[in-house]
Amino acid sequence: MIRAPGPALVMGAGAVGCWVGGRLQDAGVPVQFVGRPSVLQELRLLGLTLTDLDDRRTHLPPESLQLHAEVPEAGRSSGEGSGGASGGGSGGSPPALVLLCVKSGSTAEAAALLGLHLPAGTPVLSLQNGIGNPAIAAAAAPALLVIPGMVGFNVVRASPGHWHRGTWGELAAQAHAALQDWLPAFAAAGLPLALHADLRPVQWGKLLLNLNNPVNALSGLPLKRQLLDRDLRIVMAALIDEALAALAAHGIEPAQVAALPPRRMPTGLRLPTWLFRIAARASLRMDDQARTSMAEDVARGRPTEIDALCGEVVRLAHAAGQRAPCNEWMLARLSRPSPGQMSGREMRAALGL
Numbered sequence: 001m002i003r004a005p006g007p008a009l010v011m012g013a014g015a016v017g018c019w020v021g022g023r024l025q026d027a028g029v030p031v032q033f034v035g036r037p038s039v040l041q042e043l044r045l046l047g048l049t050l051t052d053l054d055d056r057r058t059h060l061p062p063e064s065l066q067l068h069a070e071v072p073e074a075g076r077s078s079g080e081g082s083g084g085a086s087g088g089g090s091g092g093s094p095p096a097l098v099l100l101c102v103k104s105g106s107t108a109e110a111a112a113l114l115g116l117h118l119p120a121g122t123p124v125l126s127l128q129n130g131i132g133n134p135a136i137a138a139a140a141a142p143a144l145l146v147i148p149g150m151v152g153f154n155v156v157r158a159s160p161g162h163w164h165r166g167t168w169g170e171l172a173a174q175a176h177a178a179l180q181d182w183l184p185a186f187a188a189a190g191l192p193l194a195l196h197a198d199l200r201p202v203q204w205g206k207l208l209l210n211l212n213n214p215v216n217a218l219s220g221l222p223l224k225r226q227l228l229d230r231d232l233r234i235v236m237a238a239l240i241d242e243a244l245a246a247l248a249a250h251g252i253e254p255a256q257v258a259a260l261p262p263r264r265m266p267t268g269l270r271l272p273t274w275l276f277r278i279a280a281r282a283s284l285r286m287d288d289q290a291r292t293s294m295a296e297d298v299a300r301g302r303p304t305e306i307d308a309l310c311g312e313v314v315r316l317a318h319a320a321g322q323r324a325p326c327n328e329w330m331l332a333r334l335s336r337p338s339p340g341q342m343s344g345r346e347m348r349a350a351l352g353l
């Protein structure tokens, strides 16, 4: 069993939270999961099952899970949904690390709740997409130590109590002394944490990739089929072009987090599909059924994270006196998600591409 600096707490037991928290627990870290009652009920009945594209399967039985409907007070020993057993042996000590895993729209509220219940200085690693979530969390919980993070892979809920990792990609964070002692635990969990002196270029590099999320969500297609549709790739390329122009205007150089350097991504995406298949072979190594979480949000009629993605690009462009019309269109289209799918041709026509 791995030695961790203490228990971890997952704030937002969903795709990322259950995946990363579950892997840490499987590696021997005591983990508390704070989630919605419907998710806790599934976990209480079925336990937590994690699978990945390597056919690796992990099952954590219900009695091993510390499940909480609210952020537990430090010193409270048993999980609300763990059948009375504290499971994982945290012994009620306060978490030594919080993984903030809620969607962007829930960040302020979740962070405020953490701030109310946890000791000052507790490290909170934001494993969220976009650029602004760590700052939002820090403003809502100024006594906590919020550290930006980045999840480079895709996780979806496969069935009740079962989450599936469908793509490759790394876990990264802003370098901070508070994370140093956690590195062996993340490595043992099969999720080595890459520390960066400045995570912002990595966050922007990831955001460029996430500009595919609205395209995927509107297309209604699994990720792989969507990426093999040239019309849809042309839409993604246009979104990235606008982001790159805005970044250049601000002197920000996004990091490479995919097979291609960011500035070559639009050209790569516009290749004919037969050539794209060859050029993007590594990136296309994913499950046939993998989808973005934004596609799931749209399918369920839930708010999307479009403001944290295209909204961020629009704001950056406007601050430089530029326009980002394709991102503006996506922002407007997905700010109030409505059912219905669009083909690549329809999207290109709507965007004048």
Ligand SMILES: NC(=O)c1ccc[n+]([C@@H]2O[C@H](COP(=O)([O-])OP(=O)(O)OC[C@H]3O[C@@H](n4cnc5c(N)ncnc54)[C@H](OP(=O)(O)O)[C@@H]3O)[C@@H](O)[C@H]2O)c1
Pocket (backbone or CB within 6 Å): 011, 012, 013, 014, 015, 016, 017, 034, 035, 036, 039, 069, 101, 102, 103, 104, 106, 109, 110, 113, 127, 128, 129, 130, 151, 152, 153, 154, 155, 156, 293, 305
């Ligand atoms: N899924 C991926 O593949 C992936 C990959 C990279 C990065 N990310 C990023 O990771 C973040 C989380 O995404 P996700 O896909 O894991 O989201 P998710 O599956 O929706 O999980 C978040 C969970 O947290 C719950 N929650 C929100 N506020 C809460 C609160 N105050 N107390 C308890 N539970 C709360 C949500 O419930 P409600 O739905 O009721 O609010 C939801 O069940 C996002 O920023 C996303 O962009 C996701």
